[in-house]
Amino acid sequence: MLGPQGIFKPRIMNEVPLSITTAPHGPYDDSFGPDELLRYRYRGTDPNHSDNKGLRFAMERRLPLVYIHGVVPGKYLVTWPVFVVGDDPENLTFSVAVDDARHLGLSDNPSLQMGVREDAETARRTYITAAVRVRLHQRAFRERVLEAYRRQCAFCRLRHEELLDAAHIIPDSEPGGEPVVHNGLSLCTLHHAAFDRYFIGLRPDFTIEVREDLRRERDGPTLLHAIQGLHDSRIVLPRRAEFRPARELLEVRYERFRQAVQRGA
Numbered sequence: 001m002l003g004p005q006g007i008f009k010p011r012i013m014n015e016v017p018l019s020i021t022t023a024p025h026g027p028y029d030d031s032f033g034p035d036e037l038l039r040y041r042y043r044g045t046d047p048n049h050s051d052n053k054g055l056r057f058a059m060e061r062r063l064p065l066v067y068i069h070g071v072v073p074g075k076y077l078v079t080w081p082v083f084v085v086g087d088d089p090e091n092l093t094f095s096v097a098v099d100d101a102r103h104l105g106l107s108d109n110p111s112l113q114m115g116v117r118e119d120a121e122t123a124r125r126t127y128i129t130a131a132v133r134v135r136l137h138q139r140a141f142r143e144r145v146l147e148a149y150r151r152q153c154a155f156c157r158l159r160h161e162e163l164l165d166a167a168h169i170i171p172d173s174e175p176g177g178e179p180v181v182h183n184g185l186s187l188c189t190l191h192h193a194a195f196d197r198y199f200i201g202l203r204p205d206f207t208i209e210v211r212e213d214l215r216r217e218r219d220g221p222t223l224l225h226a227i228q229g230l231h232d233s234r235i236v237l238p239r240r241a242e243f244r245p246a247r248e249l250l251e252v253r254y255e256r257f258r259q260a261v262q263r264g265a
């Protein structure tokens with residue numbers, strides 16, 4: 001299914017490609033345009049290259065393709081069906097929309113007026129494509145953060161990937177909350193929840209601070225080892241300096257921790 005990079009057309013298929021692939025990019029891998037549709041670059045610069053003609057043919061015939069998105073080197077997310085819905089020879093790109101497999105063939109439903117049918121289809125595809133975009137970005141963020149922390153919890157070093165999350169230092173719903181590695185921490189699910197609920201704070205010098213009332217509490221081994229035991233220890237850091245938590249983001253987050261502690265006290 002996977003061409004080395006780009007448009008893949010098995011020999012048995014005469015004109016129409018089977019899949020399109022994008023290689024992993026930088027943090028703002030925006031292969032998406034402002035209209036939320038995926039932008040897919042032509043093969044080379046000749047609009048009449050056979051691969052480009054193939055995608056145009058798929059557009060005219062409204063044929064579904066497979067979209068393979070490189071998240072990080074060696075990891076891909078596969079989306080199907082996608083449709084080529086626009087051709088922009090000036091910028092050497094196609095626009096591609098994701099659709100729901102349940103709607104395959106429904107666009108031929110003769111009981112609906114053509115215009116109504118197309119409007120509903122465009123709205124649905126825009127919505128689904130935007131959702132896929134969010135999923136691709138979340139997945140890319142997780143992969144990059146886990147990789148930077150060598151697939152362990154930054155607080156407790158737990159190495160089971162199934163139990164690891166990419167936590168945001170500044171939430172992604174806020175300005176500054178970009179899905180970039182220096183706004184992330186690889187945390188196990190317990191420490192992710194404890195960090196988000198201000199049980200645990202992280203000082204801008206990368207030292208863990210456990211809320212004082214929790215430090216005094218007496219309970220079982222989880223509280224003792226997994227929470228209290230972290231106090232005053234330094235987190236695991238990515239080897240590359242630019243992947244380490246950004247100081248200004250940690251300062252904002254630590255201030256929130258202090259305020260939450262004061263409110264609780």
Ligand SMILES: [Zn+2]
Pocket residue numbers: 153154155156157158187188189190191
């Ligand atoms: Zn942990």
